Amino acid sequence: MIEIASLTKRYGDKTVVDDLSFTVPPGQVTGFLGPNGAGKSTTMRMIVGLDAPTRGTALVNGRLYAHHRAPLQELGVLLEAKAVHPGRTAFNHLMSVAYTHGIPRRRVQEVIDLAGLESVADKRVGAFSLGMGQRLGIAAALLGNPAAIMLDEPVNGLDPEGVRWVRELLRGLAAEGRTVMLSSHLMSEMALTADRLVVIGRGRLLADTTVDELVAQAEGAGVTVATSEPELLRSLLAAPGVTVTSAGGERLVVDGLNARQIGQVAADHRVPLHELSTESVSLEEAFMNLTQDSVEYHSSEAGKAA
Numbered sequence: 001m002i003e004i005a006s007l008t009k010r011y012g013d014k015t016v017v018d019d020l021s022f023t024v025p026p027g028q029v030t031g032f033l034g035p036n037g038a039g040k041s042t043t044m045r046m047i048v049g050l051d052a053p054t055r056g057t058a059l060v061n062g063r064l065y066a067h068h069r070a071p072l073q074e075l076g077v078l079l080e081a082k083a084v085h086p087g088r089t090a091f092n093h094l095m096s097v098a099y100t101h102g103i104p105r106r107r108v109q110e111v112i113d114l115a116g117l118e119s120v121a122d123k124r125v126g127a128f129s130l131g132m133g134q135r136l137g138i139a140a141a142l143l144g145n146p147a148a149i150m151l152d153e154p155v156n157g158l159d160p161e162g163v164r165w166v167r168e169l170l171r172g173l174a175a176e177g178r179t180v181m182l183s184s185h186l187m188s189e190m191a192l193t194a195d196r197l198v199v200i201g202r203g204r205l206l207a208d209t210t211v212d213e214l215v216a217q218a219e220g221a222g223v224t225v226a227t228s229e230p231e232l233l234r235s236l237l238a239a240p241g242v243t244v245t246s247a248g249g250e251r252l253v254v255d256g257l258n259a260r261q262i263g264q265v266a267a268d269h270r271v272p273l274h275e276l277s278t279e280s281v282s283l284e285e286a287f288m289n290l291t292q293d294s295v296e297y298h299s300s301e302a303g304k305a306a
Helices: 040-047 090-099 105-114 130-142 160-175 187-193 211-219 230-237 259-268 283-291 301-305
Strands: 002-011 014-024 029-033 055-060 075-078 148-152 179-183 196-201 204-210 223-227 243-246 251-255 273-278
Touching: 002 040, 014 040, 014 055, 014 179, 014 196, 014 204, 029 040, 029 160, 029 187, 040 055, 040 148, 040 179, 075 130, 090 105, 090 130, 105 130, 130 148, 130 160, 148 160, 160 179, 160 187, 187 283, 196 211, 196 283, 204 211, 204 283, 211 283, 223 230, 223 259, 230 243, 230 251, 230 259, 259 273
Parallel strands: 029 179, 029 196, 075 148, 148 179
Antiparallel strands: 002 014, 002 055, 196 204, 223 251, 223 273, 243 251
């Protein structure tokens, strides 16, 4: 488990992370989202002690990461895939990391096989493509067979097969009861991989919820209903917290009830329905709606047209 409590980081007058609190529980994939400049990377660096917080704490399995006797067995981390000596081979890089924790050679070979690096294990890392570098970084994160794993943009540079491999790997780790924290700008992939979402903007917590709940909150356009008896249905749906407005002709828009509830009322009173629909919203649209006031840089319409 990763526990963030009142975490704050300031650089002079600039507050990068602002009183941030959330928990990443075991057994689920938690997506960590935010626009550029939101403070995601700084938060992850503080979790592993690469940056010192101005205030607050970041605990990994109940302790500061640096206070664990064998940190790689507690939390495997990928923050920057290219942070590897370019003259080392993939095998030698992983062995050098393994030596720090007394991890046996056979485990190094296991993660090489798991990450699909067998054919390049003896090649120098400096010649790796971005995708192969990502695979090596993930292999290093898994080296200690950790109870938790935290990856920053792990699918950058990967082909579709590699993206699918990362998705299935993370969901498999969560199914084993491990803590999984994933940061990515690819909303379509996050929608397929994550169970929960922690969204931050300008260093502050904006949402701590599930993927489905965030999308449902963004929809907010009500349910569209078409019936040959709109006035009867309107009277049947009338209740505190429910708003029914006309959309012209036989169509109504209902706020405060979901499609299932509306359909049940209509069935109970034998009111014929010709349409019952909810406008769908993607995770990307929900994310953009939530963070629109926290985006540091906005593209102009002229720039978009160009």
